[in-house]
Amino acid sequence: MENNGLSRKSNNKKHHRRIAEGILVLLFTLVLACGFVLSLCLPLRPSVSENEKRELSPFPAFSFKALFDGSYFHGIDLWFSDTFPLRESIIAVNSRIQSLHGIGNVQIKGNLEQGDDIPDAPLSTTEPPSDLALQTTATEPPTTAKEPEDDPDVPRESFDSFLLYGTGGYDYYNFRKDMANRYIGLINRTAAGSNAALYSMVVPISTDIILPESVKKSINSSDQKKASEYLYGSMAPDIKTIPVYDSLMAHRNEYIYFRTDHHWTALGAYYCYVEWAKVKGVEPVPLSKYEKVTYDGFLGSFYAATNKNAGMKKNPDYVDAYKPFNNVSMRIRDKKGNEFGNKVLTDVSTWSASSKYLTFIGGDNPYTVIENKDLTDGSSCIVVKESYANAFVPFLIPHYQTIHVVDFRYWSGNVVSFAKEKNIDDILYLNNISVTRSEPLIKRMEKVSG
Amino acid sequence: MVFSNLFFLYIFLPLNLLFYSLAKTIPAKNAVMLVFSLFFYAWGEPKYVLLLVGMVFADWIFALLIENSANKKTAGFWLVLACIVNLGSIGIFKYGTFIAANLKALTGYPAVIPAIALPIGISFYTFQILSYVIDVYRGEVKAQRNFAHLLMYVSLFHQCIAGPIVRYSDVSAEIIKRQTNIPQISAGITRFAVGLAKKALLANTCGLIADAAWLTDSAAAEAGNLAANSAVLASRPAAFLWLGALAFTLQIYLDFSAYSDMAIGMGLMIGFHYKENFLYPYTANSVSHFWRLWHISLSSFFRDYVYFPLGGSRRGLARTVFNLFIVWLLTGLWHGASWNFVLWGLYFFVFIAAEKVFLAGVLKKLPKVFGHIYTLTVVLFSWVLFRFRQLPLGWLVFKGMFALNKNPFTSFETKTMWLNYIFFLAVAIIAVTPLVKKISDYFASPKVAATVPGIIINYARIPAVIL
Numbered sequence: 001m002e003n004n005g006l007s008r009k010s011n012n013k014k015h016h017r018r019i020a021e022g023i024l025v026l027l028f029t030l031v032l033a034c035g036f037v038l039s040l041c042l043p044l045r046p047s048v049s050e051n052e053k054r055e056l057s058p059f060p061a062f063s064f065k066a067l068f069d070g071s072y073f074h075g076i077d078l079w080f081s082d083t084f085p086l087r088e089s090i091i092a093v094n095s096r097i098q099s100l101h102g103i104g105n106v107q108i109k110g111n112l113e114q115g116d117d118i119p120d121a122p123l124s125t126t127e128p129p130s131d132l133a134l135q136t137t138a139t140e141p142p143t144t145a146k147e148p149e150d151d152p153d154v155p156r157e158s159f160d161s162f163l164l165y166g167t168g169g170y171d172y173y174n175f176r177k178d179m180a181n182r183y184i185g186l187i188n189r190t191a192a193g194s195n196a197a198l199y200s201m202v203v204p205i206s207t208d209i210i211l212p213e214s215v216k217k218s219i220n221s222s223d224q225k226k227a228s229e230y231l232y233g234s235m236a237p238d239i240k241t242i243p244v245y246d247s248l249m250a251h252r253n254e255y256i257y258f259r260t261d262h263h264w265t266a267l268g269a270y271y272c273y274v275e276w277a278k279v280k281g282v283e284p285v286p287l288s289k290y291e292k293v294t295y296d297g298f299l300g301s302f303y304a305a306t307n308k309n310a311g312m313k314k315n316p317d318y319v320d321a322y323k324p325f326n327n328v329s330m331r332i333r334d335k336k337g338n339e340f341g342n343k344v345l346t347d348v349s350t351w352s353a354s355s356k357y358l359t360f361i362g363g364d365n366p367y368t369v370i371e372n373k374d375l376t377d378g379s380s381c382i383v384v385k386e387s388y389a390n391a392f393v394p395f396l397i398p399h400y401q402t403i404h405v406v407d408f409r410y411w412s413g414n415v416v417s418f419a420k421e422k423n424i425d426d427i428l429y430l431n432n433i434s435v436t437r438s439e440p441l442i443k444r445m446e447k448v449s450g
Numbered sequence: 451m452v453f454s455n456l457f458f459l460y461i462f463l464p465l466n467l468l469f470y471s472l473a474k475t476i477p478a479k480n481a482v483m484l485v486f487s488l489f490f491y492a493w494g495e496p497k498y499v500l501l502l503v504g505m506v507f508a509d510w511i512f513a514l515l516i517e518n519s520a521n522k523k524t525a526g527f528w529l530v531l532a533c534i535v536n537l538g539s540i541g542i543f544k545y546g547t548f549i550a551a552n553l554k555a556l557t558g559y560p561a562v563i564p565a566i567a568l569p570i571g572i573s574f575y576t577f578q579i580l581s582y583v584i585d586v587y588r589g590e591v592k593a594q595r596n597f598a599h600l601l602m603y604v605s606l607f608h609q610c611i612a613g614p615i616v617r618y619s620d621v622s623a624e625i626i627k628r629q630t631n632i633p634q635i636s637a638g639i640t641r642f643a644v645g646l647a648k649k650a651l652l653a654n655t656c657g658l659i660a661d662a663a664w665l666t667d668s669a670a671a672e673a674g675n676l677a678a679n680s681a682v683l684a685s686r687p688a689a690f691l692w693l694g695a696l697a698f699t700l701q702i703y704l705d706f707s708a709y710s711d712m713a714i715g716m717g718l719m720i721g722f723h724y725k726e727n728f729l730y731p732y733t734a735n736s737v738s739h740f741w742r743l744w745h746i747s748l749s750s751f752f753r754d755y756v757y758f759p760l761g762g763s764r765r766g767l768a769r770t771v772f773n774l775f776i777v778w779l780l781t782g783l784w785h786g787a788s789w790n791f792v793l794w795g796l797y798f799f800v801f802i803a804a805e806k807v808f809l810a811g812v813l814k815k816l817p818k819v820f821g822h823i824y825t826l827t828v829v830l831f832s833w834v835l836f837r838f839r840q841l842p843l844g845w846l847v848f849k850g851m852f853a854l855n856k857n858p859f860t861s862f863e864t865k866t867m868w869l870n871y872i873f874f875l876a877v878a879i880i881a882v883t884p885l886v887k888k889i890s891d892y893f894a895s896p897k898v899a900a901t902v903p904g905i906i907i908n909y910a911r912i913p914a915v916i917l
Binding site for chain 2 (some may be wrong): 018020021024025028029032033035036038066067068069070071072076077080081084098100101102103107108110111112113114163176213217218219220241355
């Protein structure tokens with residue numbers, strides 16, 4: 001009896017094992033088959049990632065050279081995985097898994113760098129940083145823009161490093177003395193070469209303004225106030241520098257920066273506009289004079305760079321835009337050279353969550369010109385900018401008959417000769433402080449400047 | 451193509467298994483494997499696939515010549531020639547640039563350092579084919595008459611580019627005759643899934659942490675950035691560098707053993723039995739023990755084809771130490787054509803020789819835990835040497851781990867990173883120990899498997915594997 005029971009038990013065990021093994025083999029076959037079929041569903045393959053604002057890797061073009069050097073097969077690999085059907089959901093699942101990795105309201109993303117010490121004294125005039133910069137630029141072949149921050153056509157894959165604090169992203173700023181000196185040099189050269197008045201506005205990024213003092217002190221990000229002071233203090237005396245750090249700091253409890261995106265809001269831009277008006281000596285238009293439009297559900301660059309952080313998604317940003325009250329017309333020349341008219345503020349209510357910041361002056365284009373038909377005094381300015389200035393430019397409209405906006409990353413002209421040719425009154429370099437540490441951006445800006 | 455690549459998983463492998471199961475006879479199955487393997491290799495190296503085929507062809511001839519030699523002398527002549535061809539090829543393609551660069555530094559000649567691309571997997575497949583020729587010379591295996599069989603063995607995509615170094619003698623019978631059945635296929639699938647999970651869920655994230663703490667491999671390899679890289683590493687807080695050390699220690703095992711798992715698993719799916727390549731090496735209690743558990747197919751290669759022929763440990767202590775020196779010099783060089791790998795090999799030589807001479811005796815007298823701590827410490831610091839091809843960078847990291855670069859002990863970012871990955875690291879550490887396997891084996895053991903929890907656990911494996 002006992003014997004019998006034992007062998008039945010062991011038969012039973014074998015039986016269960018057999019079934020389990022059979023099911024496993026069957027399911028594995030099924031998974032491979034499904035993956036195979038799914039991956040061949042070409043129409044399901046996306047070609048652009050809205051979220052990452054980039055075109056996904058295309059299927060490589062065939063050539064014998066590419067075949068033999070291996071790049072053809074490598075290209076297929078890239079295309080295959082980059083455009084895999086349901087990639088957005090796969091990324092979201094990945095992000096879920098990542099959130100299980102540890103604890104903490106704060107996270108570090110990307111690879112940290114080390115900033116240089118910021119000099120206490122401004123750059124002395126005997127030190128010629130500009131010559132050196134000139135030489136390097138003169139010998140370089142022309143390049144196209146390297147760091148197109150929010151251009152849907154060109155990839156911006158990730159930040160060097162940023163902090164995820166609560167549901168907000170905060171970009172690290174590591175001061176680089178060589179780059180800062182080149183930035184100072186190019187501004188000085190432009191001022192020296194041109195008759196127009198030169199305004200410089202270096203805008204701090206949210207890291208210094210918004211983060212609590214305790215966090216700000218402990219993170220390995222350079223002091224932006226000190227860096228601004230170094231930059232402004234080293235510029236030639238005739239350059240009109242616009243101190244904006246303290247003003248933004250005074251309003252730090254207001255909605256002046258996005259959390260899911262690296263830009264400032266139009267409100268942040270407005271406070272800096274007030275500072276600009278003070279330096280320029282004009283009366284700033286009160287904000288109450290504008291009609292406000294709001295676009296909800298904005299999930300910007302940090303959201304993309306965190307692979308769709310769930311906290312951000314639950315708590316998205318919104319974009320406020322202030323409608324110009326003047327009679328304006330705006331024309332754009334885009335990267336392909338097409339010229340067309342556009343509203344100063346585009347209605348982006350139906351656009352994707354990642355595109356809301358594009359409401360301002362039609363996004364980033366090489367050249368944009370805005371005419372204020374209410375003015376006939378011939379006043380004009382050039383704004384040399386990257387995407388930060390987009391939220392700022394509309395506030396300038398009441399003060400100039402013509403505003404030329406050039407995005408130095410895509411524009412191929414020269415600021416000094418352009419200013420002469422158009423008889424420009426004011427030149428405004430409006431850049432966020434990260435630009436002053438980026439070699440590709442500085443290089444590009446040197447090309448279009450003095 | 452790597453095994454964790456989507457193209458491999460959803461196109462290459464399904465098609466391979468489909469055609470393999472459609473082929474009814476072993477010769478047909480072998481043909482399927484050969485075609486797929488050559489395609490797999492050509493996918494990564496469209497040109498050097500010819501080098502692979504050429505090398506196998508040469509060694510196929512050499513082995514036949516050796517076997518048909520009238521006497522040992524002629525056979526020896528062919529063997530030496532085979533060694534010259536094989537080692538010459540790896541010498542040119544893997545070490546050519548390194549040798550030329552060092553010659554130039556010493557003598558000023560050659561004026562131009564040739565930039566030779568390293569063919570994928572050359573270190574692995576050269577050793578496989580070389581072991582075959584030597585085994586034929588030793589009379590341990592019969593020479594393979596069928597060229598296609600030999601080519602399939604060497605190029606087999608399971609192991610050709612990332613190991614394990616499978617000996618011909620281990621699979622020669624299975625090339626002609628092998629069986630598959632459901633339990634074996636199921637075991638293969640499980641093993642493959644374990645490897646894939648190790649790679650995709652654990653190793654890649656470990657890599658991310660190590661890159662963040664220690665610079666990315668590509669950034670650190672950029673010789674022109676030495677000053678900038680040094681500045682970054684010198685300022686890193688000590689606890690941050692330790693995080694990098696832990697993460698890289700985990701990464702290199704998880705990554706490497708994952709490939710072996712997947713290779714062994716795919717082998718089982720079609721009836722090949724490859725030997726284990728990693729046996730939980732971080733549980734070793736001495737450095738010599740570590741190397742008996744780590745990348746076993748490589749260390750046993752050097753043992754059987756270098757250490758033993760040199761006399762092993764039978765010719766007195768001085769000769770033993772010399773033999774160990776040679777073995778570890780070569781082991782270091784095998785890992786890469788750069789001085790840090792040479793030093794890395796010699797670093798292990800120092801500890802293994804010391805253990806041979808006296809340390810093993812000391813360790814035996816101490817409680818076991820000391821052996822484990824000593825081994826892990828030695829291994830952990832070895833990875834610092836291993837990681838940085840530029841020695842000054844490795845030195846900076848080493849000093850920085852003891853806050854000797856005037857770097858702080860910790861920082862906000864350091865604490866944040868540790869906290870961000872604390873659960874992950876705990877899981878990864880468990881994954882390098884045999885704990886999970888022991889639990890799983892316990893439930894699969896005859897006594898327990900018949901009980902209700904045993905049955906449940908055995909069924910529960912299915913969704914786990916599939917996921």
